[in-house]
Amino acid sequence: MERTEAGVVFSVRYVVHPKIVRLHLAGELDVTTAPELSAQIDALLDAGHRRLLVDLAELAFCDSSGLAAFVRGDDRAGSLGGWLRLTGATGRVARVLAISGLDELFRYDQERHDPAPLADR
Numbered sequence: 001m002e003r004t005e006a007g008v009v010f011s012v013r014y015v016v017h018p019k020i021v022r023l024h025l026a027g028e029l030d031v032t033t034a035p036e037l038s039a040q041i042d043a044l045l046d047a048g049h050r051r052l053l054v055d056l057a058e059l060a061f062c063d064s065s066g067l068a069a070f071v072r073g074d075d076r077a078g079s080l081g082g083w084l085r086l087t088g089a090t091g092r093v094a095r096v097l098a099i100s101g102l103d104e105l106f107r108y109d110q111e112r113h114d115p116a117p118l119a120d121r
Contacts, residue, residue, distance in 0.1 A: 012040050020051040026058035029066035037066070041073040041084070050082025057088030062096050070106060 010027035021044050029037060044052060052073065056062075074084035086106040089097050097103040 010036065012037055014040070014044065016049070020053050021049045022053045022055055024055045024058065026060075028061040029059055029069070030061065030063045031065040034065035034069040037069045038072060041069070042076070045073075045076055045080060045082070050077060050080055052077060052082070052084045054084060054086050055088045056086055056093055057090065059089070059093050060091075062093045067096070067100055067102055070102065074106065 010025075010029065010033040012023055012025050014021050014023045023040065023044075025037065027033070041052065054070070054073075070084065070086065077084045084106065086097065086102075089103070094103070097106075
């Protein structure tokens, strides 16, 4: 899913592995694009996927709407016996996660979660 609005590009794509689904976000996650992420998370959970790893390496910006989408997604996954974890945040996105405390809540621990190989970029 990719969207361009007023020069801003946001995309979410995913790769299904045997034990997890890895979502790749790129661009800017804000009030106009967060609903797209929520819809994708809902669709994956509705399809039976319960472990979602969200790769933020290509995400340039994230506001409170994006943070809310992560919290909502994790709450929904948790209610179904799964989880949502974040990985790859850098720059401003990493700072927003740190300031909000969500970096600790959603920290991805490779040993604990035993995912499929992550070299699928």
